[in-house]
Amino acid sequence: MAKEKRDNGTEKAILDAARKVFTHRGFAGARMDEIAREAGINRALLHYYFRSKDKLFDLVxxxxxxxxxxxxxxxxxxxxxxxxxxxxxxxxxxxxxxxxxxxxxxxxxxxxxxxxxxxxxxxxxxxxxxxxxxxxxxxxxxxxxxxxxxxxxxxxxxxxxxxxxxxxxxxxxxxxxxxxxxxxxxxxxxxxxxxxxxxxxxxxxxx
Amino acid sequence: MAKEKRDNGTEKAILDAARKVFTHRGFAGARMDEIAREAGINRALLHYYFRSKDKLFDLVxxxxxxxxxxxxxxxxxxxxxxxxxxxxxxxxxxxxxxxxxxxxxxxxxxxxxxxxxxxxxxxxxxxxxxxxxxxxxxxxxxxxxxxxxxxxxxxxxxxxxxxxxxxxxxxxxxxxxxxxxxxxxxxxxxxxxxxxxxxxxxxxxxx
DNA sequence: ACGTGATTTAACCATTTAGTTAAACTAATA
DNA sequence: TATTAGTTTAACTAAATGGTTAAATCACGT
Incomplete structure (x- = not known):
């Protein structure tokens, strides 16, 4: 998992996690925290890559x-x-x-x-x-x-x-x-x- | 509307509103405030009739x-x-x-x-x-x-x-x-x- | 060994939200 | 008229949540 991240896989990891969490919980039920955890990172980095929940959701x-x-x-x-x-x-x-x-x-x-x-x-x-x-x-x-x-x-x-x-x-x-x-x-x-x-x-x- | 409330219709008004809001928004997306507004009352009274969001949701x-x-x-x-x-x-x-x-x-x-x-x-x-x-x-x-x-x-x-x-x-x-x-x-x-x-x-x- | 960019840590802010409370008010009724 | 149940107002608490920040740490290529 560490390797993937370093290999510039973080963005993808986040998108995958976001896809999973948003799809399962819906927008209102999804938590940025859960997305971060699912991507194996933390909230700070999550917002570093994607400014806001709305933006991330739109992409997904x-x-x-x-x-x-x-x-x-x-x-x-x-x-x-x-x-x-x-x-x-x-x-x-x-x-x-x-x-x-x-x-x-x-x-x-x-x-x-x-x-x-x-x-x-x-x-x-x-x-x-x-x-x-x-x-x-x-x-x-x-x-x-x-x-x-x-x-x-x-x-x-x-x-x-x-x-x-x-x-x-x-x-x-x-x-x-x-x-x-x-x-x-x-x-x-x-x-x-x-x-x-x-x-x-x-x-x-x-x- | 005032009459209905006095005529003990409040409970029903709340349940109707809750049904409407929960059904439309889902549990996570529903707001107690919107339910209260929809029922023509305020949050205080809403909680007076139904203790919690979860309880109300279960009923609905x-x-x-x-x-x-x-x-x-x-x-x-x-x-x-x-x-x-x-x-x-x-x-x-x-x-x-x-x-x-x-x-x-x-x-x-x-x-x-x-x-x-x-x-x-x-x-x-x-x-x-x-x-x-x-x-x-x-x-x-x-x-x-x-x-x-x-x-x-x-x-x-x-x-x-x-x-x-x-x-x-x-x-x-x-x-x-x-x-x-x-x-x-x-x-x-x-x-x-x-x-x-x-x-x-x-x-x-x-x- | 150094510098750089990615990442973590941990604290923080602001807002939203569920839920509570006490006091005031209203209307019907005894 | 006094009582009472239903209702409002307004203030409050506590927790959750989205979002930010600064400093520390890590891993890598040069």
Whole structure:
């Protein structure tokens, strides 16, 4: 650990720690102290690198939001058939969230608290929702025209797919309780779920 | 407002305010001051009625969790065919959340922060997840046996239905941004969504 | 061995926040 | 009118927290 720090890894160590703590506790619940401890340094140095909690949070949030969106945007807006896209979304979402289970709640919570942030970020990053949705709508239309899938609203379909992927992680404690699963069984359920979702969606889309 | 207070409505006013503030801000982000203001009283009186933030929060959380679960548990565990249940779940979920949009994030956030709480509450309330799930599995099995629906894992199906209902509210700011909707259009989308979900699920379940 | 930048230590400040208290006030009621 | 419960005011305490600072220490390359 000492080595990493000396090797100029401190900034990264802090960002990692901040990401972890902010993501887990949310902005209001996060303590600069905990971030410092988690990074293996002290508060003084923490403020030496990043002036304030707000500044640090903004960096973390922007980074996390990009993580969450950028890959997705590429898939949704990119080329490929509807079925390809659906499979890719599911694969991407589940893998991403599995490695960072409390990412979605974090994003959603802070976003409801301050929706403008998303707009600002979107503008900066040059993301283009309307092109993305256009590509997705096009894929849907194509599949419908080919009679591969029944007619369906593209917006609703996209929400459906995302819902099926993301929600289980958000509701994890609830699901564990209701279905009486331990962590191992939950993990197993999630893994099965990848195919389950694709099957569920494609089955629903049959004309 | 003055009247209500004198009419012994103060306690209720406080609980309403606390519900609102806690639900919106989360425990860490909530301020006793804001609760008092929201209730139209002052901090002194707030503490006079409810000793501490924690105590008040526990009450609110228990109440909100009951709101969220009890109705659902009745539907899932109660009588009726699978299709009836699915329709009832969708109806119930969407209506409930529509009137309290940030209820789900609140529950999930605080629950990930402290999963034991759910277990404790479940025990106290005498809820019985295993019976509930048993009833639901039974409904699924029955439908499968009658060849009304294709074979499917009951646990996954339940998660699917809940996902489709709850997630859109959690992701509201994101959905608004990506699909470029204003509040009015979002509301419209949610309303359409009731039938959309039922159609989506039932279509997927066709044998 | 020296100098430099990174890091720690430890003290400190200012602000926010939960929670308390005593005294004054209000309105209904006995 | 005197009592009483509910309420406000205003002051206060104690703790937590974000942020700062100066001096000491450490590790490294020259």
């Amino acid at each position: 949030f922007a980074q996390r939001a990009r993580e969450f969106f950028l890959g997705l945007a590429g898939i949704i807006g990119g080329p490929g058939s509807l079925e390809d896209k659906i499979k890719a979304i599911v694969e991407h979402d589940i893998d991403m969230i599995r490695s960072q289970p409390d990412l979605p709640i974090f994003i959603m919570q802070e976003l409801t608290q301050n929706p403008d942030r998303l707009v600002r970020m979107a503008v900066e990053s040059g993301a283009n929702p309307s092109m993305m949705m256009k590509a997705f709508r096009h894929a849907v239309k194509e599949a419908v025209d080919k009679k591969v899938v029944r007619p369906i609203d593209a917006g609703q379909l996209l929400i459906n797919v995302m819902s099926l992927c993301v929600y289980p992680f958000i509701a994890k404690p609830m699901i564990k309780a209701v279905q009486e699963l331990d962590d191992k069984q939950f993990e197993k359920m999630i893994l099965k779920r990848k195919q389950e979702i694709v099957e569920f969606v494609m089955s629903s889309l049959k004309p | 959380f228990a109440q909100r969790a009951r709101e969220f679960f009890l109705g659902l548990a009745g539907i899932i565990g109660g009588p009726g065919s699978l299709e009836d249940k699915i329709k009832a779940i969708v109806e119930h979920d969407i209506d409930m959340i529509r009137s309290q949009p940030d209820l789900p994030i609140f529950i999930m956030q605080e629950l990930t922060q402290n999963p034991d709480r759910l277990v404790r509450m479940a025990v106290e309330s005498g809820a019985n997840p295993s019976m509930m799930m048993k009833a639901f599995r039974h409904a699924v099995k029955e439908a499968v046996d009658k060849k009304v629906v294709r074979p499917i894992d009951a646990g996954q199906l339940l998660i699917n239905v809940m996902s489709l209902c709850v997630y859109p509210f959690i992701a509201k700011p994101m959905i608004k941004a990506v699909q470029e909707l204003d509040d009015k259009q979002f509301e419209k989308m949610i309303l359409k969504r009731k039938q959309e979900i039922v159609e989506f699920v039932m279509s997927s379940l066709k044998p």
